[in-house]
Amino acid sequence: MSVQERKERERAGRQRLIVATARELAEEQGWDAVTTRRLAERIEYSQPVLYSHFRGKREIIGAVALEGATEMAAAVRAAASAAATPRARVTALALAYLDFAERHPAVYDAMFQLDGGLAFAQEDTPEPLKDAFAALLESLGEVAGDGVHPALFTEVFWAALHGLATLTRAGRLPPGDAERRVELLVDRLAAV
Amino acid sequence: MSVQERKERERAGRQRLIVATARELAEEQGWDAVTTRRLAERIEYSQPVLYSHFRGKREIIGAVALEGATEMAAAVRAAASAAATPRARVTALALAYLDFAERHPAVYDAMFQLDGGLAFAQEDTPEPLKDAFAALLESLGEVAGDGVHPALFTEVFWAALHGLATLTRAGRLPPGDAERRVELLVDRLAAV
DNA sequence: GAGGAAATCCTAGCACCGCTAGACAATCGA
DNA sequence: TCGATTGTCTAGCGGTGCTAGGATTTCCTC
Known part of the structure; x- marks a missing residue:
């Protein structure tokens, strides 16, 4: 054979x-x-x-998205593991996330803007996507605060990052100031 | 004539x-x-x-987006004006924003997902877009907190709403729980 | 090694897209 | 009423994602 x-x-x-x-x-x-x-x-x-x-172009986009999810998970984990305190981890995570989106815009689009035919937030969600969310959860769960479900907190924080990433790149937000926005976001959202 | x-x-x-x-x-x-x-x-x-x-399809999308911006500004202002306290105004604004995105997904896409050839955050930004941002600023500026630029705060809050709106609609976030996410967002971000 | 079966690949073409040139018809002012 | 202008349509360009069917190569068997 x-x-x-x-x-x-x-x-x-x-x-x-x-x-x-x-x-x-x-x-x-x-x-x-x-x-x-x-x-x-x-x-x-x-x-x-x-x-x-592949069944079609959509599936090719999906394949790129999965590749991107794996890389993003690694990038986020690497950034977080290099920081000492929970708060520093969250800041590092946020910056790593936005950095990834800025440096790999096409991959980010494949993951979140385009239709790659992928299932999200379901049982049949591909492993890389689940793992990318898990990578966020690991650091963000620490600062969810009392009585707040870690997953819910992660969703909200992630949404904020996603909003910043997309609006910035689409020219909807003035460039520069990115770090000040992250600072504000972490200061307020993270319960430390 | x-x-x-x-x-x-x-x-x-x-x-x-x-x-x-x-x-x-x-x-x-x-x-x-x-x-x-x-x-x-x-x-x-x-x-x-x-x-x-119109010059092309893009301009038609842009026209829909401008129409949508005007409506969204009105919806947000109406919701905010019906609330008594700054905090209630922010909650009402957030819910109105997400409600608009959910009820008019195509218009929301025209505004923020598709290329309508519109300039954002610049001098030549069309008036309806500026006004929509102003509508957000009116209520959100109140809760920016000391030492935080109202515009910057509005940008961050808006990004969070945008992230929630797009991720939810794209199936990236589990439906339901929407209100709890808004609650968390307002609780943490708004300085009251 | 030769021959037939099976897997592999390409040519050609479908229906559709955004957009435009140029012919035609309706409407206008004199 | 006539000529000019304006308005509109038909037809077609090069592009898209995708696929049917034939040609070619590769494999296994004798």
Whole structure:
């Protein structure tokens, strides 16, 4: 069965290539530029090949989103673990979150703005998404305060971060001042 | 010049019809269903007529967004004015905001998710957008707290509301619990 | 190694999109 | 009533996501 194994490896490699290329193209020129034709050309295969790996463009976006969730979880955990106090952890987490959104806008879009066909907040939610939320919960749960459900607190804090990230990037909020906004957010929301 | 005036009235009427129809179609079937062909068919004109009123689809979205901003400002002000204390005003404002987003998802998308070609947070920002922000500022500025710039506070609070609105509607947050989230948000963020 | 089966891939095309050029018809002022 | 202007439509451009069907390569068996 060595032949079949090799084929599977090659298939898996090509699948990774598709996702990586889609992400690359999206970061370079935005998701609008990620058309099935351009994507196919970049990976040096014809269009239909994409459809032998994914149901459609939506699923490709979803794959990028899952990759992004894994990375974001790691980034958030790394930032939090480098801080000593609960409050410092929350600040570090918030900055890491916004930094991730700013440095990987296309991935962030895939995760939260575009339709990647992913289920959220349900049983069949993919593991990376659950884990990204868990990464937030680990640090934010510490400062939820008495009588406040940690998950609920995490949701609210996360929503605030998400709002800041999207509104800032869409030009809805004046740039600069980002750190002051984070400071205010942490000061008020975190119960320390 | 009566003839010309009549023509201008008719033109303005048709322009309103276009915007209203686009909004209607978007609320019914989502913005993806708002194609220039379908829109033209609904208003019973041919496609090119749309382009004699708007530069393109983006501008039509922008027009819907401006309409929405005006309505949202009114809704927020109405809710706030019906409350007695600063804290109650903030709660009422938050609920009104989220209610608007939930009841007019397509309009909310036009305002904040889609590209309507509108400038934000700049001098040439259209008046309705400025006014919508002003409506938030009126009530939120009251509870910014000492040493916190009212505009900055409003931005943060607004971002939190926006995050809640979008994440909830996109299925990223479990439904229900919405009021508890608002309660938490107001409790912590508002300095009373 | 040769031949047939199976897996793989590509060419070509569908229906739709936003947008526009240019022909046509209605409306206007003289 | 006529010519000019304005308004509108038909037809079509290049692009999109996606797919059917044929060609080609690859594999296993004899």
